[in-house]
Amino acid sequence: MVGRGIIWSPDVTVFPPFHALVFDFDGVILDSASLKREAFAALYDDYPSADRQAIRAYLGRRGGQPREVKFRHIEGHILGRSVSDKDIAELCRRFKHSVEARILEAPEIAGARAFLERWHGRLPLYLLSATPEAELRDIVEKRQLAPRFDEVIGAPPDKVTGMRNLLARRGHAARHTVMIGDSYNDYRTASGNGTRFVGIAADLAISPFPADVITSCDLDGLERALHALAQGSAQEP
Numbered sequence: 001m002v003g004r005g006i007i008w009s010p011d012v013t014v015f016p017p018f019h020a021l022v023f024d025f026d027g028v029i030l031d032s033a034s035l036k037r038e039a040f041a042a043l044y045d046d047y048p049s050a051d052r053q054a055i056r057a058y059l060g061r062r063g064g065q066p067r068e069v070k071f072r073h074i075e076g077h078i079l080g081r082s083v084s085d086k087d088i089a090e091l092c093r094r095f096k097h098s099v100e101a102r103i104l105e106a107p108e109i110a111g112a113r114a115f116l117e118r119w120h121g122r123l124p125l126y127l128l129s130a131t132p133e134a135e136l137r138d139i140v141e142k143r144q145l146a147p148r149f150d151e152v153i154g155a156p157p158d159k160v161t162g163m164r165n166l167l168a169r170r171g172h173a174a175r176h177t178v179m180i181g182d183s184y185n186d187y188r189t190a191s192g193n194g195t196r197f198v199g200i201a202a203d204l205a206i207s208p209f210p211a212d213v214i215t216s217c218d219l220d221g222l223e224r225a226l227h228a229l230a231q232g233s234a235q236e237p
Contacts, residue, residue, distance in 0.1 A: 017230050018123070018196065019176040022163065024064060025129040025136065027182035028200050028219070029116075029145065032099075032106040033063055039099045040070065043091065047079075054078045063183030063208075066130045066155040067092050096135065103139055109200070111220030116148035124170065127152045128162050128179075128189075159189040167193060178226065184208045198225045 027033030037059045044055050055074055062070060071091045075083045119125060126149060129136050133154030140146045151170075153162050167174055174194035179186060182200040187209050190197035199215035201207040207215050214232070216225040 017176070018178050018226065020124040020126065020170065020172045020178070021119070021226075022126045022128050022166065022177060022179045022195070023149075024179075024181040024183070024186050024200075025127055025131060025140075027063065027109070028180055029109060029112045029127070030103070030106045030143070031109050032103055033182060035102055035106055036099055037063075039095055039102075040067075040074075042098065043094060044074070051079060062185065064130055064159060064181065064185030064189075066132075066158065067095055069158075071095075100135075104142055110218035111222065112218075113145070113148075115219045115222050116145070120148045124150045124172070126150055126166060126170075128159055128166065129153070130155050130159060130185075159185060160192045163189050163193045163195065167195075178229065180222065182208075187213065196229055198222065198229060 023029055025032075026036055037056075040059050041052065041056050044052055047055075055078055058073065058078060059070070062073075068088055071088050072083070075081055075087070075091075116125060127136070127140065131139070131154050133152075133156075136154035137146070137152050140149070140152050146152065151166070153166060155162075157165070163179065166172070167177065175196070178196040178198060179190035180198045180200060181187065181189070187197055187199065197209075197213060199207060199209040199213045200218065201209070201215050202217055204215055204217055207213070209215060214225050214228050216222055
């Protein structure tokens with residue numbers, strides 16, 4: 001299903017007028033976004049209920065950010081305490097330990113591998129994630145997804161900077177590049193760089209994106225969403 005009420009043909013075979021696609025990872029390629037939110041929250045299970053609720057609410061709003069940024073916000077703004085770089089590094093280590101095995105077993109988002117296999121070699125495909133780059137590359141290799149991407153980009157830097165660097169390095173025009181993401185931070189990455197955007201939201205009724213954003217519930221619908229986005233682009237002055 002594609003959001004925003006766009007009419008599309010069910011037989012989408014037209015090559016879209018885009019020069020590159022940039023994918024988020026968790027929640028777009030792997031169904032692992034909620035798994036990571038739960039792992040973050042579990043590190044604070046011993047805290048008072050009000051703190052736990054505030055942490056979960058924050059995590060629900062802030063997908064797509066580096067884990068260091070999330071931990072600094074939780075520690076400083078929610079729990080009200082100062083932490084050292086060493087403290088943040090230890091929290092990140094505990095988080096990685098809690099999720100690394102489960103990430104390797106997480107299911108793929110419906111249609112993800114089929115889409116990548118169909119379009120790899122026909123259109124540049126990139127992976128841009130807030131996951132630390134060495135860790136991201138290891139996961140992508142073990143999931144046998146690496147050959148499907150022209151480049152795998154993790155943190156640092158933040159996604160906005162990562163996208164800007166990618167466009168410059170590869171020579172892609174922003175208006176012919178599409179970011180595919182599941183969080184508002186992904187949308188912000190696209191809008192901050194002037195690229196197009198398609199949102200992925202399992203439940204379109206509670207999409208985190210503005211109402212005019214074209215969305216799909218999974219990657220089975222991504223070609224349809226890109227077709228709709230292309231139609232909209234053709235109608236712009």
